[in-house]
Amino acid sequence: MPGTTSVTPSEGPLSSRLARTCALTLAALCSTLFVLPSSASSAAASGAGEGTRVHDIQGPTRVSPLKGERVTDVPGVVTAIRGFGSARGFWLQDPSPDDDPSTSEGIFVYTGGTTPDVSVGDALRVTGDVSEFYPGGAGSGGQSLTQLSKATWTVESHGNRLPRAEHLDADRVPGRYAPRAKNDDGNIEPLTLRPRSYALDLYESLEGMRTSVRNAPVTGPTTQYNELWVTADPHENRTPRGGTLYGSYTQQNGARMKVSSLIPFSERPFPEANVGDALKGTTAGPLDYDQFGGYAVRATTLGELKDRGLAREKTRPQREDELSVATYNVENLSPKTDPAKFTRLAEALVTNLASPDIVTVEEVQDNTGPADDGTVAADATLEKLTAAIKDAGGPAYEWRQINPADNADGGQPGGNIRVAFLYNPQRVSFTDRPGGDATTPVQAVERDGAPALSASPGRIAPQDAAWEASRKPLAGEFRFRGRPVFVIANHFSSKGGGDLEGDQPLEGRIQPPNRYSEPQRIEQGKLVNSFVKDLRAIDPKAVVVAAGDFNDFNFSPTLDALRAGRALTSPMNRLPANERYGYVFNGNSQSLDHVLTSPGAGRVDYDVVHINAEFHDQSSDHDPSVVRLPLS
Template sequence: MTMRLTRLTPPLALALVTALAPAAVAAATPTPTSPTPTSTGTTIAAIQGPGFTSPLVGQKVSGVPGVVTAIRTGSPRGFWMQSATSDRDDRARDRSTSDGIFVFTGSAAPTVKPGDAVTVAATVTEYRAAANVADLSVTELTSPTVTVVSSGNALPAPVVISPTAVPSRFAPPVSGDIEQIRRAVPARSAQEFWESHEGERVSVPAPWIIAPSNTYGDVYITSKPNADRTIHGGALLSSYDLPTGRVKVSALDGAKPRMNVGDRFAGPVVGQVDWSSFGGFVIDAPTLPAVVAGGLTPTVASKPDAADLSVATYNVENLAPRDPQSKFSALARGIVTNLASPDVVAVEEVQDNSGATDDGITAANTTISTLVDAIAAAGGPRYDHRDVDPTNDADGGQPGGNIRTVFLFNPSRVSFVDRGRATATTATTPQRSASGGAELSVSPGRIAPTDPAWTNSRKPLVGQFVFRGRTVFVVGNHFASKGGDQSADGRFQPPARSSETQRLAQARVENAWIRSLQAIDRRASIVIAGDLNDYQFSPAVRTLTGGGTGLVDLIATLPRAQQYTYVYSGVSQVLDHIIVSADLRARARYEVIHLNAEFAGQTSDHDPQVVHVRP
């Protein structure tokens, strides 16, 4: 694909902008070989149309006037252009349409520059990556012939995105494919608002950073710094309706500043509204302002009371022996310093001794011992551990990695009750002990490992502990991931959450197991800890804690601004939980330790958490 370019020379250029530009473009355009309809002198607003897709898709247009606002030399190559005089200045104008558009030049590098007044002949296209059917499409001009009319023109003023500009509702009030909406209402929802500005220059004044920058240099900002705000300045998810001030930013010049949640840009972020398969609408900024650090520091757990049992959960993100020692050391510091060396740690995503090499190995003793050694070297206790090796490639995660949950425990503080010999397929069940209380038939053991609910997913690990003469049952979880769900930013609203079905089934199985334990001892001390891969308001979590169990999801007891353990696509959300039985709730001290999810330098993508209870 090539971009054909014609350049007009002064002094005729300005006079030719409207009078002769269509003719000049037409002269440079080959005669169509097919009866594709052609629109002449079409405006950008007419091409964009009032809906999510162009009413002229597939048609050839010519004489499309505009001013080049930005260039993209990386993939996809091209440039943005915008009407020199905005139709928004006309009160009778349809506010649903945009005055900007992207011109795709294919393999040819764009030869225009910002400030060039141009006319374009091209084909109107709705672009969507074939593999991302749930994405919103982007209206583009393709196979362009470009005529430069003049240069050095002022760029159209950007639309200022104030804190009140974007509606508080995220998606339009429809069910299904929102691209079928014929007329977007930008004052009704965030998706319609951004769609009505697709391709236009916008400006967000001195915005706050709501997610750490990634290796690609992308970052998320908010135009609503005081809405849905976390304690550190992130954007909080409290329902299935996404925070609406959030928008992704990408630097066209390749800059990759390192940013944490709570940092801010010193000046306005100015760029063109585009769409990203990885995060929804994005502002493609030619350059980024300087970054003002917010001073974010990792949190530290409160000092433990020797009379309390402390239980933590930490997803260590595919920990394997081949990981650099620096990762083991950083995890160890987090456990010793930030979590204050808990008595019991449920550790998720521990890979086997060969990591992601799919060689049939399932044992993880090398991975575990390397972590235990690192903790001791960091000044922590010499932890003992328990786990159950899974069946090869049966528990999901990276192929060959055989991730599992592992219990680390401090033997000088708590003892583990070993009973029976667990295998990957052996179920542990509650039974009555000789003293009349409850005990596990196998410890450590797995909850209903052959139940279909756990297909290609981690099975819950259960252990029976004794602390100061009291029995405590700890369940370590890592529920099925959200893989396969439709994008929450995408065209299908509400998005299909197909993965939720399996987590709901897992919650039902585990809830039934808990109720069978409580049927033997209604006052049994129970701690459920781990990555449930679901929100505090989700059906799965509500099912797990329901059924008359009296279980309490502790993160839901925190102030709203503290309810998050994970940051994804600019949204601070809950995936990890500690749930306790009613007898432990009264004196529980619970904290989420924010040391990963909000930082550009992460040891894991999850934040750990810890609870202090008195059985």
């Protein structure tokens, strides 16, 4: 996950959206609500009676100073209605704002599973309980939404003009992302909002209010949940293909935001957008916050899709004296997967990746896929994939892998995902050595004065605590033009945490976010690094390639651990900085997949082949990468 490597549910768009709405509502009932700051408004002190307005409820901080109070006859105009799912309600905005830019004039009125009997443009007086709802629960680390519940209202008039939307652009959104907390737990909730200084503070100060963007570039493609990400600043860390690069922990890209629609899909289908496209014209609606992406415009006006014609890339073929090694996360592949996905993966490997000599594949599931029935073998999965490649005009790949212990390696329960090797026997050979299994560690040994593997394939330190609920690296010994080449297939632990605690959201209330999953990946990186050093201790010129989904960024401590002592280097670093990505999460283009090489590999040629992550129609959520080693 990138950021977090996310887990993608299998439901279709509408049912998924409803399921997520239900989940958020249930979370609201279970959320632990934070204690109010010690200072409260005069309205709160007086019992929050008549005369209370929306900006009094919202207050100048993230948590309402009136939390827990019942307010009466709060005036406002209905600006939007959510009439689907179990988190129904409407947005109310005061057309007579105060002079404080830190206090929002909008609020969500929660009506549960009941569609509210109001219309956009109605002027109301609302009575209700002030509460803070944490999407995903308070423990998720996200921001809260101030809302009114158990509400009653009276309609004063119909057809009123809506307050003008607050326009968001490069001039309006601050370059700095979030303030630093003044407490030990990193919680920025008690801080007074500074919307002219920090992007997250600006969005919080507009919570529930009508906001708009114009001609907004798409930085995150349309998902199966009918949502996408845009940016209010087209020039913010732009990639050559129109995305927004997440290039460091301090490069959060505050101008990006999520867009979903409140317009019935029967009236206006949601646009199927790729990175680099744009929503032409105005997109406007109340500014909301959710667990899956942070601040979001719930569009009541949706711009027209402008297709920029983003093309899928093709890498060049390897030369005769070049060994090409690719890595590809095939995202929960099993015989139960739609056959069309096998076809698309195969065509990509043959056409877009030019039939690499060796491919490390990640997220290969067992023969029964997500059925939790004790099956661990994956031969049917790999046979189906290699057959599809041959049908697509590619080589007759052979494969090697080791079955994991049942439900020991994380991922989708019952799926038993693992890493595996595909290789073209017309170009390379595999050195089989017995002894590799789920629990026996492979060792670097010396044979006739040269490095070799004690077992090939073999797993690196599979019983070390660093691999708890995570995939174990697979080491294999290959031979190309008479030279031994050692390849390590990797899939490090998820940023989502799997069975362990995951990272806090970039857009959350804890700043900077805690990266709880990172220490495990650092230890994993150290183990792979140590194994590479063992091979190079026997021969400093040993050719080693470590490839896979490392679930971490090129600038992360995890990658530093892998590269320690220059045991491995990152060829990605020779790409222009704005091209170092192969995954898109919440509108940020980032790097989770890597191919690292030892010094003995020489000066290699590296390419991230963009065929998935930037597109709404994906065969995987990861782009593959390929490295070409000049081995004569």
